[in-house]
Amino acid sequence: MAEIKEGGCACGDVRYQFTCEPLSCYACHCTDCQTRSGAAFTLTVVIPLAEIRVNQGKPGTFQNEIVDFVNCKRCGGRLWAIWKQMPDVALVAAGTLDDTSWVRPVAHAWMGSAQSWIGVNEDAATFDGQPEDPMVLLDLWNKRHESRSAD
Ligand SMILES: [Zn+2]
Ligand SMILES: [Zn+2]
DSSP states (O other), rough: OOEEEEOOOOOOOOOEOOOSSOEEEEEEEEHHHHHSSSOOEEEEEEEEEEOOEEEEEEEEEEEOEEHHHOOOTTOEEEEEEEEETTTTTEEGGGBSSSSOOOOOOOOEEEEGSSSSTOOOOTSEOOSSSSSTTTTTHHHHHHHHHHHHHHH
C-alpha cells in the first residue's frame, strides 16, 4: 500500500494529498513552462486525477485551450494542472509536495530549449521536444520501478 503523500501551496491555504503510486515524474524545459513558472524548467509528478483529495482550502482554476491550471487563490501558487488531452491525470507541481525525496524525473522533455548549463540525471531519458507518445513517460517510470523491485 502506498503511503500518503501530502502537499500544499506556499501560503498554506490549500492542502492536498494522494495515496496512490505516482504514474510518472518528468521535467519539462519548454519555453512555455519557463515563462509560466519563471524557472529554468518545471518538474511534474503524474497521478490519476481522481486520487487527489483537497484537505483544506478551495483552489481556483485558470484555463486556456490546452490545459486547466489549479492554483491557490490567495498566493497564486500552482498546485497541479490538467492537460485537456489527458483529462484523467493530474500533473502535480512537484515542488508543492512536502516530501520531494522520492521525486526523480524519468525523462526531460524539450531539451532543445533547455538552459545551456542544465545537467540531467543519468537515469533519465531526454527528448528534444515533446515525446511523441506521452505514454512513454509512464512506461519509463514503470521500468525504473520494476528494475528496483527485482533487486
Ligand atoms: Zn496559497
Ligand atoms: Zn513544458
